[in-house]
Amino acid sequence: MIVIHVLTLAQEIGVHRNTIRNWVKTGRISAKPGPGKGLQFTPDDFARLCRDFNLAPEQLKTMARTLPGGDVPPLATPASPLAPRGQDRPGKMVGAVMVVGGGIAGIQAALDLADSGYYVYLVEKSPGIGGKMSQLDKTYPTNDCAM
Amino acid sequence: MDKCIACGLCAQKCPKKVDDDYNAGMSQRKAIYLKYSQTVPLKYAIDGEHCLYTAKGKCRACEKFCPTGAINFTDTGAVVTVNVGAVILAPGYQAFDPSGIAPYGYGRIPDVVTGLEYERLLSASGPNQGHLLRPSDHKEPKRIAWVQCVGSRCTHTGANGYCSTVCCMYAVKQAVVTAEHTHGDGLNQTIFFMDLRSHNKEFERYVESARSNGVRFIRSRPHTILPGKNNIGVRLAYVTEDGGRTEEDFDMAVLSVGLEAPPDALELAHKFGIDLDRYNFARTSSFTPVTTNRDGIYVCGAFQSPKAIPRSVTEASAAATEAAKALLPARGTLAREKTYPPERKTTGEELRLGVFVCSCGINIAGVVDVEAVADYARTLPHVVCVENNLFTCSTDTQVLIAARIEEFNLNRIVVAACTPRTHEPLFQDTLREAGLNAYLLEMANIRNQNAWVHQKDPAFATLKAKDQVRMAVAKVCRDYPLASMSVPVVQKALVIGGGVAGMTAALDLADQGYPTVLVEKSDKLGGAAWHLNTTWKCEDVRAWLGRLISRVDNHPSIQVLKNARLKSVSGSVGNFASDLEVGGNPMNVAYGIAVLATGGAEYQPEEYRFGQDPRVMTHHQFDAELRERAAMVQQAGSAVFIQCVGSREPGRMYCSRVCCTHSVMSAMRLKELNPDMRVFVLYRDMRTYGQREDLYTRARELGVIFIRFDLENKPEVYQEGAALRIKVMDPILGRPLRLEADYLVLASAIVPHDQQELTELFKCGVNPDGFLNEAHPKLRPVDLTVDGLFAAGLCHHPKPLDEAVSQAKAAVSRAGVILAKAAMQLDAIKSEVTAACDGCALCLDVCPYRAIKLEEYGDNGHARRRIVTDKALCKGCGLCEATCPKEGVTVHGFTHDQLKAQVDAVLEALG
Missing domain, CATH: 3.50.50.60 (FAD/NAD(P)-binding domain)
Known part of the structure; x- marks a missing residue:
């Protein structure tokens, strides 16, 4: 367990200490209050905290106390959380992107990526792409045909 | 799915009718259906919820009648696992459902429709094929009311507190377009609004022109819509600004419904572990507008906040930049290049022409008698195949064109449709896929140059369309295969302007490994953002700006040039070069693309x-x-x-x-x-x-x-x-x-800052207000009209900081498409010097791209002169060809021979 003083964390994130307490209460930060004005984090929760608030884990660790029950784990670079871990291609980044939604935004993102050297999975729930724009008649301000 | 040829027989035989979502439930489709006629992929799909076989276990009519055996009822849904390095969420929005607002009577009063339903009523592919008919009695409405902010800017009755951003403009557009769909006098379009929000490029002028064309604007939020007599038409009750209570009868009312977060927003957020705001839109910061709280997951479009098409497209490109940056080491590991079948040799073959006449919904067919034009085309020499299509640009028609090329062994194609500017690449691609050279194609623009301008004179328009087709046929007979050339790309970037947009663009380019030169005219980076305290989300601008500047200053791939001015520009996309003056000293740079981010004041x-x-x-x-x-x-x-x-x-x-x-x-x-x-x-x-x-x-x-x-x-x-x-x-x-x-x-x-010098150097245009013109206001919002140039920030139009950042990121994505390749293919329409050139040099002055040079050569001991053209610089504009008095230079695809054939063809009609 890692213990960080609530004030330290408030300063690091740049909010009021009560905000931190509220976040703990509402579950936005998962931690256990105590001892004293400290907050207890499991190593996993600590890693998530650093990632969510863009904090430097090494620096934060210097301000933390460690209770029996676990040490601060080294953080994996979170650049591609969905890259397959272990098995088939260990540690290798995947040059593919999934675009969820085949409307005009999804199509444009998919085209740009495919044109710049990435494989794209364009995922659309209906049988055809085009989204809401395909239902429009004309577009403003040029009155061009939306189709 | 591979077997389906989209013949439509299955849908014809299917006994089950279902409300068509695509037409907002205003028409019916079958349980096996195409989402819409231009759907990609163009394959019929079975709606499992309504199909009689999947729901009740009998029927299978479609399976019996399908000529290719494409229907497989034993097929089941499967879970597919894919490995990806990043995810972009673009689930869009759902239209607000106004049934909960009882006083508006939606669902009870037939002539109260939503904006999206009205859009379908206007559309050529809509329930009435583009004839505007109101739902109650199928008569053409004359008096139409739009009620704004339905479901938006309201905190009760299940509505949303935010503004949906797009409804004011879509209502004005619908009011304007309505005039094209109604006949006779008495048209009255009235828009009831609270604040008219026309806050984007060219919108203000659009609204003014609507106003001067008779669209009535009333500042009021009607409180009740009552049914008309016999539940036909509507009566709107509203209070005017001076407090007067008024009731007014209309033929129909359109509820300008707002945009809501997609229905599966919560589920998506949960699955991907991203934060939403109080309205269930994805939460992002102004400084990283497409980045969620989770690394590797990005958002764009209306899921981020309600927005119109240009901003959605811009953000989509911005999200692509973020994903590309995150996956840089893996770029090119999985992508594949598109391949085409080998090109068929057509030289020596007899001419066999195919002519495809487009109806463009009612865009062309509403004015021009397309059937008559098609019949006429059949009488022209060498024409062996003629088709009339509802939309020649649709996917099914591309399949049809390819099939006809094979069936009739066609070697020249004429498409009588719209402008080659937007659609020629599509048809050229179809030709290449069918094994023909892309340049054996001619387009006759019977829409923009005909149907749109001769709306009042259909007989004349039809005659003119025949002339246009005859001209295209005459020219295509003299077309010959052309080979496109490729030029190396300088994989470096130039960014002009050191404000937020310019710095963001420079950083994202440099982060992707492209050496970038950032040119700033003053001695300080940061631009207009220095004057701001916070963003609208209360983020501290100046602190962030400081960090941004230090990143730019310390980036190994960014060269910052302050007190710098651009003196010249030469070259073209992929291959630009410029002279600069930096603090009084000359300097030159070579670059493949440029981002213009000159800002505003x-x-x-x-x-x-x-x-x-x-x-x-x-x-x-x-x-x-x-x-x-x-x-x-x-x-x-x-x-x-x-x-x-x-x-x-x-x-x-x-x-x-x-x-x-x-x-x-x-x-x-x-x-x-x-x-x-x-x-x-x-x-x-x-x-x-x-x-x-x-x-x-x-x-x-x-x-x-x-x-x-x-x-x-x-x-x-x-x-x-x-x-x-x-x-x-x-x-x-x-x-x-x-x-x-x-x-x-x-x-x-x-x-905007005075950009005249810069726009003259780059030959790109500005609008009447002095803001840079994009290539297309909806679909290419960051590309400029000159290839290889992109705009970001205030020089394009006033915008808040978050939008400037996403535009800069979008510019980088669009630039990346060019910079990612070591070489790029150029168009084959280029000038070529003929033997008739005697070096008079008249063409040198007229060439706007400085692509022509004079050279001396020896000919049997005589010193002679002639011109040489630089193929990479030449855009094929044809000015040299038109200037030359002796046919000493010609442009492939527009040779004298080809143009004369066209002129002869049009004069034929005069006898």
């Missing part, structure tokens, strides 16, 4: 005693005041903001987009400093679009008083003794108010 007002009284200041000045002398500001008894200073008036007919939100933010800050301060905002239309509406609501809760004024009746600012007074007409009280101000803040316009 605050208009210095001449009105409202600005410059005469120190208490009158602009937003930038007042931000500095709040920053440096907050204690003094706190003492003030009253403050007044005047909106639209220099915007939205003749000479500067655009909305500056940011000032309403800025004033609201500052007004709230004042109330925070001193709750007793009297704060007034004098406005014409409050344009706190999107979730910014919450700020407007909050400001009113805090006691800020908003008073509306008209352009014709602007506030008057005068001095009385030592006091600064403002006189303004209150439209609700109906009498003038006199306010006293300790601070008078003018929300002055954003004006």
